[in-house]
Amino acid sequence: MKIAVLGGAGFIGSAFVRELNKRGIRPIVIDLLTYAGRVENLKDTDHEFIKADIRDQKLHDILKDHKVDVVINFAAESHVDRSIYKPQDFVTTNVLGTINVLEASRLLGFRYVHISTDEVYGEECSDEDSPLNPSSPYSAAKASADLFVKAYVRTYSVNAIIVRPSNNYGPRQFPEKFIPKAIIRTLLGLHVPVYGNGKQERDWIYVEDTARIIADLMEKAEWKGEVYNIPGGQRISNVDLLRMLGEVMGKEIKVKFVSDRPGHDRRYCMDTRLKYSVTPLKEGLRRTYEWYVENEWWWKPLIADKFFKEDEPWR
Known part of the structure; x- marks a missing residue:
């Protein structure tokens, strides 16, 4: 085929x-x-x-x-x-x-x-x-x-x-996205911008x-x-996800709450007729964190991008 x-x-x-x-x-x-x-x-x-x-x-x-x-x-x-x-x-x-x-x-x-x-x-x-x-x-x-x-x-x-x-989420995700951005900015000693109150829920796989x-x-x-x-069947708020990620990294993640973006959905939530198993979120975050630590060659050329640096890139 x-x-x-x-x-x-x-x-x-x-x-x-x-x-x-x-x-x-x-x-x-x-x-x-x-x-x-x-x-x-x-x-x-x-x-x-x-x-x-x-x-x-x-x-x-x-x-x-x-x-x-x-x-x-x-x-x-x-x-x-x-x-x-x-x-x-x-x-x-x-x-x-x-x-x-x-x-x-x-x-x-x-x-x-x-x-x-x-x-x-x-x-x-x-x-x-x-x-x-x-x-x-x-x-x-x-x-x-x-x-x-x-x-x-x-x-x-x-x-x-x-x-x-x-x-x-996982290895090789572009640093503009929430989890790699949080990992890399924490490794660099920077704060992690979080929209609104951070209670928006996402389902991760x-x-x-x-x-x-x-x-x-x-x-x-x-x-x-x-x-x-x-669906990943693992819904969690953005702030709780960062707490879990901080536990995995063994580091404090410094959160900076910023103005919410326009039209921001409060949650995403799906059911499915399919049957399958998924990686537990904490284990997946551990694998993801370890990959970014071990592969600086991959992400260091990318962090000049304004969507990595700025708190509210849509403005």
Whole structure:
């Protein structure tokens, strides 16, 4: 089976490449290598790499020439703060890019795995049949892409599924995100900015668990537009997460509460019909912390980014 991983040089995408390698599969990795997609994420993996943009018509030729059977799309703009600052980028990549991939699937006949997010549901606890109620430009773009997948399944009989994971964490996550930002800033003796009162709840899942669950899904899905939620089942407030992380690190995490961001969801909460096991949160945080300690070469070149340095980057 020939598999193409779009956005495979990103955080979750590179973890998925590693999962495929464990199963004896050498995928094609297609990535534009924007700021969060890095060839360093693919170190020690077995893959064929092609630099390309999912919004570009040339993607069709690449997928046709390689005779792919399945395409998994992790390629996305994913940082909520950046979507508030510049929403247009999220529409072009997350919506128009998805439509371009769907067109390729319609014309070439490959199966398509669309990676979405729990944020499309908004603040209410939701199952796979719940209505979409996005709050940010990021989640609105992802919800729109999900609906296009549904439309292509219905109108063109494209073979596709939609996967909605909860908040991922683990090695190789870009330092703008909450957990790596907290780890790195604490290692550097800096405070960690926390929006509002810090009581917003998120449901966390270790990235290697997400990769494994998606790979398992590919073997049993019916490919008729089914939606699969992948919650971690480990909901915790942001301030309590930092307390747990501080225990793991054996260090005091200095919290600085800052003005809340616009449209900030109070919680994310999903149910699922799937059965699987996940890494306990404290154990996953320990593995994540140890990875960042042992791999300064990976993150030190990245911390000049303004989204790492500033408390309220969307302003």
